[in-house]
Amino acid sequence: MNIKTAYSTEKNIELAVADLKRQLNGFDPRMLVVFASSSYAQEELTAKIKNGFASALVCGCSTAGEIVSGKMLKESVVAMALNGKVIGDAKIEVIDNIKDLKKVKDAFDSFSRYYNEPAAVMDPQRYIGLVLMDGLSKAEEKIMDRIGDLTNVIFIGGSAGDDLKFTRTYVYGEGKAYTNAAVLVLIKPQVRFDIIKTQSFAVLERKFTATKVDPEARAVIEFDHKPAALAYSEALGVSMDDLNNYLMTNPVGLLIDDEIYVRSPAQIKGTSILFFCNILEGMEVSLLESTDIVGDTRQAILNKKKEMGEISGILNFHCILRTLELERKGQTQEYANIFAEIPTIGFSTYGEEYIGHINQTSTMLTFGTERLDSVESEK
């Protein structure tokens, strides 16, 4: 086995790290990915984990709930250890001021030097990126946009959480915990890898065009030249007073080649709608209606298994709104069971990253078992 997972619900950091070490005893990780509840003292936790796994590249973030094969947890720490047969190489960069976009370019210059290949021409079939960001920064769209300009390599990940306290989130890089920061890891895997992006929504006929926005506040002030909340309530056929009951079940989505990039309303403010990610002026979005998270996820995993032959590990960046919906419907364990037989870790995010910043989605990085060089030679 080249990918192993571990978890601990010990509250004491020393005991939690010892617990992880015991479960990973005898395994030599090249890289360790860690997701942990904000209930732990973040600096102490990350330092002790790095100390315990000194030879591995260690990255991760704080969460709003953790996922490990067959379980959805709270107030725990989960870890995935990947050895050198999976991770050929990996380079981590910390953007310690997430609002400073020049630092994204600096990070990619560093990646280019490290791999001796310009990031702009790196082959997305040979490299994959992980991105973890401060979930309260509202900077994710700009960072993802910048990454997209600098490379064709896909960066997948999520926005760190803090157990719905909405006070402070952390990303982890090599034994340090950072706030107002992002961590980028550029990986050169040895085995086949792929991506799953799944969201559970039907696209309804009603479309809106954002005609007045405040992007810094992620606010839509007008849809179709009408107060946004009014246009949204008319489309749903409900009163403005009832809108809060529909925000989670009826977000909107940007459709690109029939792929949905969900934008979830966070709250109604006056007659504006505040979203969890940006809708830019002129963007056309469709009204969505929630469907079956468990069924859709199960199918997405089955489809990927068929494509890849076997899945040896999954990193699951799972929107907190999906977690809340699963809790509301009493389907948490049913969802966790989908991953019971596959080494999986993940967390409930404050936003997901795939090409851009999205909501109410699971973005997953999947590793197979087939070596990349054998996949290449078959082509």
Added chain:
Amino acid sequence: MAGNVKRMIDLIIDQRAKGNPALVKLTKAKISLKGINPDKYTETSEDNPMAIEKLKALAEELNIKLWGDVL
């Protein structure tokens, strides 16, 4: 002058994707997330200054020369 936005989008996609269908899709998605829907622009679409500015910045980032070819 009309159609410049479409010409700029096509050039950026050509240069960035170099005929790879997966990269065509990826580049189109990135442009859409910048607020410019490539499917909305045709040879006769009026030039949208905001879209042109965003595409110019992107082209510059990608070292794609637009002036001789497009504008």
